[in-house]
Amino acid sequence: MARYGMVIDLKRCYGCYSCVMACKLANHTPPGVLWSRVLRGEMGVYPNSVRQALPVLCNQCEEPDCMKVCPTGATYQTDDKIVRIDKNKCIGCKYCMMACPYGARYSVREWKSYFPDGLPLSEYEEYSKQAWEAKSGVGVSTKCDFCIDRRAEGKEVACVQSCPAKARVFGDLDDPESEISYLIKTKRGFVLRPEMGTEPKVYYLPPR
């Protein structure tokens, strides 16, 4: 089986938030839910300072802590090692949200519109609400699944496809010939929070 992972080149990323918006469109995430998000960091003191954007998403860990703490087995790994949540088994205890070192998990009590004051839902919002409730559900934990449905339709992962800087590469880590394996090996790929021992599968290439 494939073992899917992602490489994000920090030298190329300029923090445009395209991936955030693409993810929102593809997965119909309600307000406050950001499966794909961009963090900002700063080093040094002005005027001698450098800023850096860091796009993060679920790291689809090999040894996921979120799966270890799940009391019902709702969190599971697919054959290609993607961590998913069975919304029918999740009780919404939010223990996994505490255990995730990357803060990748979100839970909403109810679906909310982006627009205030309880205006009637537009046709698109209605569709979006149904899509969210059918796939992810309310009251349960939700998170990125590397666009499993889009890939089943033969499309690219949304954040990868939308990246204007081509900073993101998606591929099979087990395939030594794949672009992502090559990049990790030759460009000093690293992962976030390796000390947590969760063996994340989203790699980053250094900004310099």
Added chain:
Amino acid sequence: MESAKLDGQVQVEWRWLIAAYLFLAGVGGGAYLAGVIADLAGGPGWMLVSKIGVFLGMPCVLLGTMFLLADLGQPINAWRVWIKPKTSWIARGTIIIVIFMIFAAIHTAWWIWPFPGPLADNESARHIIGAIGAVFAFLTVVYTGLLLGYNQPIALWNTALLPVLFSVSAVSTGIMAIMLIGQGLGVEETKLALLANIDAFVLVFELFVLIVFLYNAYRTVESRFSAKRILTGAVAPYLWLCVILCGLVIPFFLELWGGHGFAAALAALLGLFGGLCLRYAILAGGTIGAIKAAGFEFARIDRPKDPMPAMGKVPPI
């Protein structure tokens, strides 16, 4: 988005409902433990105190689990924790708590209410049930600390001191609950005064553990932001006013000098309130450290808003 200084993401998922659950599990377990010890060590004179403690065990923990259920996103699925008992501390804890509630219920039903049955005459059987129940009461109390402590990313909780802190607090709040009910049921003043004196010592020990816990949190890089949040930040009023002043210092002096009557009841009420606020302060102080990569520190600025952000630290969304 000038938030590089905001190191640490405050956990907002577990708040008052979970604090109430941890608190009530502590009170129930602690009261039951104290009741059983009073029965084992105190002899016939301590019967009423012991009965109050044993009686408090089950209802308190049951009420606590109601708070836990109220916090669940999908309580309809809650039965599923029984299917996979080996998976997590929530599953294990549920089993521990249910076994404790069963033993406490048997202990109560056969000894105190609705009918003073088999255990009233058979002292050794009562002691055996009490001892088994006490083991599970102790596990219930310790588990509340282990539950939080298993989370690696929240360094404030990920320490062996948390179960100790919670157990000491559970014993002190348990004794206080017995004192409070004992006032109403007319336990002799000398016994209440002795309970109050014992509790005063437990309170001193609790303060010591709390200081060690916070010192340890402050000296650990990963949890320093959490410690600052509790000591001087947004959670500080809960720590200094509710936990230390109302929950530890005032009850200590009231118990040491008053020991009975109105002073003891007030001490117990304040102490119980302090126990609840201790759980809340620890929960609200929990933060996930900033991600460090390639020499940068990345703050989590785009997660849900902290319901009580410190002044000048409101994360922009």
